Amino acid sequence: MNGTMLQGFEWDLPANGRHWRKLAFLARWLAFCGFTAIWLPPAAKGNAGINDVGYGVYDLYDLGEFNQKGTVRTKYGTAAEYAGCVQALKRMGIQPLADIVLNHRMGGDEKESFRARSCDPDNRLRAADAEEDIVCYTRFTFPGRNGRYSGFIWDHGCFTGSDWNELDPDHRLFLFEGKSWAPDVDEEKGNYDYLMGCDVDVRNPSVREELERWGMWFLEKTGVEGFRLDAVKHISAAFYRDWLQALRNRTGMELYAVGEYWNSDLGALTRYLDRTEGRIQLFDVPLHYHLAEASRSNGAFDMRNILAGTLVDTRAQHAVTFVDNHDTQPGQSLESWVDGWFKASAYGLILLRKEGYPCVFWGDLEGIPARGIGSVSELRKLLRLRLYCAYGTERDWFDDPDLIGLTRDGSPEIPGSGLAFLCTNARGGTKRMEMGRRFAGRTFICAIGDQSPVTIGRDGWGEFAVRDGGCSVYVPAAGPLVKAWRLAQDVKRILGKKRMP
Ligand code: CA
Numbered sequence: 001m002n003g004t005m006l007q008g009f010e011w012d013l014p015a016n017g018r019h020w021r022k023l024a025f026l027a028r029w030l031a032f033c034g035f036t037a038i039w040l041p042p043a044a045k046g047n048a049g050i051n052d053v054g055y056g057v058y059d060l061y062d063l064g065e066f067n068q069k070g071t072v073r074t075k076y077g078t079a080a081e082y083a084g085c086v087q088a089l090k091r092m093g094i095q096p097l098a099d100i101v102l103n104h105r106m107g108g109d110e111k112e113s114f115r116a117r118s119c120d121p122d123n124r125l126r127a128a129d130a131e132e133d134i135v136c137y138t139r140f141t142f143p144g145r146n147g148r149y150s151g152f153i154w155d156h157g158c159f160t161g162s163d164w165n166e167l168d169p170d171h172r173l174f175l176f177e178g179k180s181w182a183p184d185v186d187e188e189k190g191n192y193d194y195l196m197g198c199d200v201d202v203r204n205p206s207v208r209e210e211l212e213r214w215g216m217w218f219l220e221k222t223g224v225e226g227f228r229l230d231a232v233k234h235i236s237a238a239f240y241r242d243w244l245q246a247l248r249n250r251t252g253m254e255l256y257a258v259g260e261y262w263n264s265d266l267g268a269l270t271r272y273l274d275r276t277e278g279r280i281q282l283f284d285v286p287l288h289y290h291l292a293e294a295s296r297s298n299g300a301f302d303m304r305n306i307l308a309g310t311l312v313d314t315r316a317q318h319a320v321t322f323v324d325n326h327d328t329q330p331g332q333s334l335e336s337w338v339d340g341w342f343k344a345s346a347y348g349l350i351l352l353r354k355e356g357y358p359c360v361f362w363g364d365l366e367g368i369p370a371r372g373i374g375s376v377s378e379l380r381k382l383l384r385l386r387l388y389c390a391y392g393t394e395r396d397w398f399d400d401p402d403l404i405g406l407t408r409d410g411s412p413e414i415p416g417s418g419l420a421f422l423c424t425n426a427r428g429g430t431k432r433m434e435m436g437r438r439f440a441g442r443t444f445i446c447a448i449g450d451q452s453p454v455t456i457g458r459d460g461w462g463e464f465a466v467r468d469g470g471c472s473v474y475v476p477a478a479g480p481l482v483k484a485w486r487l488a489q490d491v492k493r494i495l496g497k498k499r500m501p
Contacts (some may be wrong), residue, residue, distance in 0.1 A: 001036070001356060001387070001389055002034070002386050002387060002391070003036040003385060004034050004035050004036055004037075004351070004358055004359075004360060004383065004387075005035070005036070005037040005038070005039060005097070005258075005320065005357065005358065005360070005364065005426045006030060006035045006037070006038045006359070006360050006365065007033075007322070007326070007357040007359055007360065007361050008010060008023055008038040008039060008040050008327050008362055009028075009040070009041040009051055009076075009326065009327055009362050010329055010361065010362045010363035010368050011326040011327075011329055011331070011344055012331070012365075012368055012369075012370035013075070013076075013330050014370075015051050015075045015426060015442070016288070017050065017073045017074075017075070017076065017077045017078075018043070018076075018077065019075070019077060019080055019388035019412055020076050020077035020078075020081035020082050020085040021074035021077060021084075021085070022345055022453055023038070023040070023062045023085050023088075023089070024084055024085040024087075024088035024089070025088075026079075026312050027085075027088040027089050027091070027094060028092055030089075030092070030094060031092035031093055031094055032231055032382065033380065033383050033384075034362070034386060034387035034437070035092070035360070035381045036094060036095060037042060037094060037095040037096075037097055037226070037256070038089055038094055038096055038097065039091070039097045039099060039228045039258075039359065039414065040082075040085070040086075040093070040096060040098055040099060040224075041053065041054050041075075041076060041099055041326075042054025042055060042057065042098075042099040042100075042101050042230070043063045043064070043074065043076070043079075043082050043098060043099075044058070044059060044060045044062060044063055044074070044101070045058050045059045045060055045063070045064065045066070045068050045069055045071075045357050046074070046075075046107075047069060047106035047197075048069070048104065048346075049069040049070040049071045050070075050073065050074065050075050050199075051075065051311050052069075052074070052075060052100060053075065053326070054074070054075065054076075054101065054106070055101055055230065056106040056138060056197070057101045057105060057106065058105065058106055058107045058140075058144050059140070059145060060216070060218070061142070061148070061149045061214065061220070062079075062103075062142070062149055063078075063221070063481055064076075064077055064078040064079045064082065064143070064185075065078065065080075066142075066144045066145045066321070066323070066379075067144050067146070068142065068144035068145065069079050069107065069254075074085065074188065077469050078487060079221075080220060082369075083221065083222050083223060083364065086223045087223060089138070090223065090355070090400040092224070093378075095225045095226060095256065096107055096144050096224045096225055096226075096420045097120055097224065097226045097227055097228050097256065097258075098218070098222065098224040098226075098228070098382045099227075099228045099230060099356060100227045100228065100229050100230060101230040102200060102202070102211060102229075102233075102235065103195055103200060103230065103231045103234045103235050103240075104195055104196055104198060104199055104234075105140060105154065105159075105197055105198045105200060106138070106142075106195035106198070106199060107137070108137030108138055108139055108140050108154075108194075108198065109137070109139055109140055109141045109142070109143060109219050110137065110139035110388050111135050111136065111138075111139070111412050112135070112136060112137075112138045112139050112155060112165065112273055113133060113134070113135045113154050114133070114136075114138075114158050114176065114177055115127075115131040115132065115133060115134070115146075115174050115176075115177040116131060116132065116134045116161070116165075116174035116175060116176045116177055116221075117130070117132070117172065117174065117176055117177075117192070118132070118172045118173065118174055118175075119130050119161070119172070119173045119175050119194075119430065120174050120391070121163075121172070121231075121280055122123040122189055122190075122192045122209075122498060123190035124181055124189055124192075124194060124273040124301065125181075125190040125191050126174050126190065126191045126307075131177060133167065134165040134166075134167055134168065134174055135157065135164065135165060135166040135167050135197070136162045136164060136165055136468060137154055137164070137166075137198075137256040138154070138159055138162065138198055139153070139154065139155050139156075140153065140155075140178065141474035149217060149219070150210070150213065152190070152210045152213075152487055154262070155354070156176055157201075157287050157345070158200065158201055158204055158206070159176060159179075159193070159198040159199055159200060159201055159205065159297065160176060160179045160180075160181060160182075160199045160200075160201045160209050161174055161175045161179065161181075161193075161198075161199045162171060162174055162197070162198050163194070163196070163416070169281065170180045173194060178270070179201060180247070181193035181194065181429060182203060182235070182236035182239075183204070183236075183415065184236050184237040184238055184254050184275055185233060185234060185235065185236060185237070185334050186233035186234065186261075186263060186268060187268075188233075190446060192233055193232055193234055193236075195231055199233040199234075202235055202236050202239040203236060203239070203315040205220050206283050208239070208242075210245075211243060212246050212247070212430075215243060215246075216247065216250060216251075217254075219247065219251060219253075225253065225254075225255070225256065226254075226255055226256030226257060227244075227257045228256065228258050228259075228260065229257055229260065229280065230256075231262075232259035232260060232261050232272065232280070232282075233261045233262060233263060233268070233272070236275050236416035237272055238275070240257075240259065240276060240279075240280060241275065241276040241277055241280075242250065242277055242454075243413075244257055244276075244277065244279050244280065245481050247409040256281075257279065257280045257281065258280065258281045258282065258283060258320045258357075258359075259276075259280045259281070259282050259283070260282075260283055261282050261283070261285070261369030262285055262327070262364075263284050263285060263335065265287045265466075266286055266309050266310070266311065267405065268280050269285070269286075269311055270314065270315060273315060273318050274416050277352035278318065280317065280318075281318045282311060282318060282320065283320045283321065283322055283325075283359070284299055284310055284311040284312050284319045284320060284321045284322065284356065286304075286309050286310045286311060286323060286326070286327065287306075287307070287310040287311065287350075288320075288323065288325075288336070288338075289310055289320055289336065290305070290306050290307075290308075290310065290333065290334045291306070291323055291338050291342070291349070292305060292328070292338050293348040294338065294341035294342060294345075294346075295341070295343075295346070295425070296339055296344035296426045298479065299402065299425055299426030299427075299469075300367075301402065301425055302401045303398065303401060303403070303404045303423075303424070304399060304400065304401060304404065305424055306398065306404065307398065311355075312353075312355050313355075313358040316355035316356060316389035319355070319356045319357065320356070320357045320358075320359050321350040321351070321356035321357065321358050321359065321489070322350070322358070322359040322360075322361065323338050323343065323346045323347055323360075323361060323364060324337060324363065324364060325359075325361055326361075326363070328374070329361075329363050329368060329371075329373075330368075331369050331371065332430075332443070333433040339375075340376070341373075341469055342363075343364060343376040343378075343379075343469075344376060344379070344382065344423075344427065344448065344471050345423035345424075345425070345430065345470070345471040346419060346469050347360070347364070347376065347378070347382050348382060348421050348423055348432065348448075348473065349423070349429055351382050351383065351385070351386040351390065352382070352385065352386060352390045352406070352408065352419060352421045353394060353406065353472070354390075354394045354408070355392075355394075358386075361381065362384070364376045366379075378448050378471075381448055382473070383446070384481060385419060385448075385473055385475065385481075387419050387448060387483040388414070388416065388417065388479070389408070389410070389416065389418060389419040389475050389476075389479070389481065390409050390419060391408060391414050391417040391418070392408045392409040392410040392417065392418060393408070393409045393410040394399075394406055394407070394408055394437075395407045395409070395433065395434055397422075397433055399432060400431075401421075401425035401426075401428055402407070402424045402425060403422060403424040403426075403427075403428070403429055403431055403466065404422065404423060404424075405421060405422030405423070405431045405464065406420075406421050406433075406434075407419065407421070407433050407434060407435050408418045409435060409436040409438070409439075410476070413480060415480055416475070416476050416478065416479020416480050416481055416482065417476075417479070418435065418436075418439065418475070418476055419447075419473055419474060420433055420435060420444060420454075420462065420464050420472075420473070420474040421471065421472070421473050421477050422464055422465075422466045422471065422472050423470070423471035423472075423493070424466055424468070424471075425468065426469070427468050428465070428466045428469070428470060430463050430464060430465045430466075431463070431464055431465075431466075432458075432461055432462070432463050432464075433461065433462065433464060434460055434461045435460055435461070435462055437459070437461045438458040438460075439456040439462075439476070440456055440457065440458045440459070440460055441455065441456065441458070441461060442455070442456050442457065442465075442476055442477070443456075443476075443477040443478075444462060444474040444475060444476060444477060445474065445475065446472055446473070446474050446475045447466075447473045447474065447475050447482070448471065448472060448473040449466055449470060449471060449472030449473065451464070451465045451466070451474075451478065452465070452469075454474060461472075
């Protein structure tokens with residue numbers, strides 16, 4: 001069966017505390033759609049209380065259970081509702097994945113005074129020679145939790161740096177006394193260990209021990225079965241390599257993991273895969289940028305290169321493909337939204353191909369109401385096509401600057417499987433593609449794209465069509481999926497405008 005991940009949130013969800021309950025309620029429907037894993041937003045209490053999307057993490061042991069940062073619950077609900085959501089997903093055979101944010105902490109409880117050196121924000125390897133006194137909120141005592149689950153107190157020795165010094169109106173970036181930036185991080189800005197808040201020193205042995213203890217606690221408390229790891233380019237690669245191995249050894253679980261390494265440079269991604277010894281998959285950021293560019297180049301993007309320099313084309317076994325996410329959506333820090341007209345083509349390319357583990361964005365499945373953005377209307381059908389038809393050998397025709405296509409020749413074990421897909425970022429037209437001789441004389445109907453049926457020739461080839469700026473998907477006319485669709489259409493026609501009971 002083709003696995004499909006859902007990113008189960010977008011940035012602008014209402015802060016009504018109902019999201020865990022909503023996902024639990026939708027679990028059956030999401031399984032029916034074909035989702036086999038759901039990446040849940042970060043569960044821990046953030047500095048912004050109920051308005052924190054989860055990345056401004058304050059207390060990893062507070063999943064919506066203690067009165068901290070002005071609230072017991074988080075943006076999404078309570079700790080008990082999170083665990084309930086995880087159980088509901090598992091009952092439907094969906095693997096729940098937790099969003100793990102270990103790079104930084106925000107909203108410390110007490111100030112500390114200590115020595116530090118200022119750094120050039122654009123080249124962090126350039127630090128001032130002289131140390132100076134700084135005052136930072138680096139002591140995290142979590143008074144609202146009062147030692148429950150862990151008595152670990154964080155202080156400035158647990159962090160490498162901060163860009164908030166009470167004595168410095170300019171808020172320069174400081175590297176703390178006795179610390180260095182981790183060497184095995186992204187090389188942007190000289191060294192990209194520092195992202196924001198108090199940067200966690202994951203090379204400190206007591207911090208490593210505490211984060212491993214937390215990991216075991218979190219798995220037991222919540223029942224999640226894997227992870228989406230936040231901001232891995234800002235964290236020593238050796239850390240997650242060891243942290244995952246330790247948890248896998250101690251639990252005996254597979255503990256699937258995908259990391260967010262936000263860099264369009266393929267070399268940076270493959271270097272990270274090597275450093276983590278293949279224990280983590282990565283989101284295919286280069287592919288996202290190609291899809292976004294294709295959607296915004298007014299037809300100029302050369303579709304033959306859509307996969308060139310992508311992770312899925314080089315390290316398919318470690319590539320999680322996606323179209324958009326909570327950071328690329330309009331209004332967010334990495335905004336690079338794939339335009340609506342191209343969304344179905346982009347999803348066709350990640351859902352119908354053999355390579356890559358596709359991740360569907362909540363904002364595309366359900367829309368982003370706060371921004372007036374609707375859902376991708378073809379997406380649910382594409383998910384069904386992935387589930388029922390996208391099997392067998394793939395043949396690619398990425399041979400035209402505008403119009404590209406592929407076929408899947410189906411699996412004998414899955415009746416009605418097999419498909420032809422084509423899309424264009426400019427003019428429409430037709431494309432001859434090979435389905436295979438076993439389809440000779442068979443009719444394919446157009447499930448997406450409103451084109452006439454195609455009969456496969458005796459040589460196993462067919463000529464498929466697509467409209468300007470669109471995509472088409474053809475499937476065998478006699479398959480069970482097609483029969484189910486026809487039945488649904490008949491039911492609609494018979495019922496007319498009457499409401500379903
Ligand atoms: Ca860091």
